[in-house]
Amino acid sequence: MMFSFPGTGPREIAPGALHLPGWLDLAQQRRLAVACHAWARGPVPARAARLPRGGVMSVRTVCLGWHWQPYRYTRTADDAGGGQVAPLPGWLADLGRAALADAYRDPAAAESYRPDTALINFYDDAARMGMHQDKDERTDQPVVSLSLGDSCRFRFGNTHTRNRPWTDVELVSGDLFVFGGPSRFAYHGVTTTYPGTAPDGCGVDAGRINITLRETGLS
16 A cells, blocks of 8 residues: 655654644545454454453454553454454555654654554544553554544643643544654543544544554564
């Protein structure tokens, strides 16, 4: 799958955390959305993960490469029927490297990026994501996040607490957000989605899709 990137360049939200508006054009968004819907119908269907204390997340998630469940990775979806997780395609890993190259303006560093899992979250109008850290991985390599469909308010905080200081960023379809370096373990979440804001032709009729690429550090 070939990509070209029409965006306006990176905007620093915090050290190591960069927002690239409009990184994917409509055709690229549509191709990604079609792939996401296919993965959600695959060997491990999208499901709402159950938290250790019994709560159920409001987003539905399907994973590639490794299956994430709070708070560990496995090769089989032990909490969703036990199926084998679909592999992470090479073109999606290449997309992650291209994202880092554009965000950090460092092609050499981006070339060493080896994402081996993708978490694909499906948000309906009521779905939210509480403030959390992405810390189940055994590496501090950056997280690459892509938005498709409806816009949202993304809250990017600090590395010490779920509370302030934080910065609210509106993410729209096609946007790229990367966080690594000093911000790799910053708390972050989605406080609001905005129904009916998906652009025509993006491949998402309703709701929001978020794709995050990561290195797990697992063998």
